[in-house]
Amino acid sequence: MMNVSRPAVRPVIAVPVGPTGGANDRPPVRMKDIQGMPGTTGGLVLRLSQFVSSLISLSVMLTTPDFHSFTAFCLQSLWSLSLFIMDAYALLVGRSLGNHLVVRCFTVGDGITCLLTFAAASASAGITVLINDLDRCDGSHSTRFQTATAMAFISWLAVFPSFFLNFWSLSAH
DSSP states (O other): OOOOOOOOOOOOOOOSSSSSSSSGSOOOOOOOBBTTHHHHHHHHHHHHHHHHHHHHHHHHHHHTTTTTOOOHHHHHHHHOOOHHHHHHHHHHHTOOOOOOOHHHHHHHHHHHHHHHHHHHHHHOOOOOOOOHHHTSSSSHHHHHHHHHHHHHHHHHHHHHHHOOOHHHHHHOO
16 A cells, blocks of 8 residues: 555634734835825826926927827827826815726826827927928928927926836835
8 A cells, every 4th residue: 555645734823803902903004195196286287287288299280381290299188188187086086096907007108108208209309400400491490390399308207207106106006
């Protein structure tokens, strides 16, 4: 006959669930809502600055007849406006936007719009420099292109902190 070991079953001591008055009974430490995260006044201000700067950039681009592709700036304007409305609603109602799924959606959306805004602003800067170097642009168009490009970079500078804080919050959950 073959010798087979049998599993040993040992009793598990149950950990008390209720408050026992000990020092180790504190709830786990959660990251506070840092200003700039969704649902905070700092986040609301960041979203407003993103929306205003991307809207100014988009409106300056629309005044020039030579600018035809501005989809990244439309996307940035719509994304910032929708999140501004969500942040304002959360602050008015007193709700937290710290849900893991919401933070993940904000992080992915901010990451995409951050990347697209930076790429579009960099491409616009390159085209503006090329047009100026080739002397193919009169003074008013050149100034409009430079203004639109500067506002696009300002919009990107407002999006990046939102993305960074959302990414940080996502990793802390």
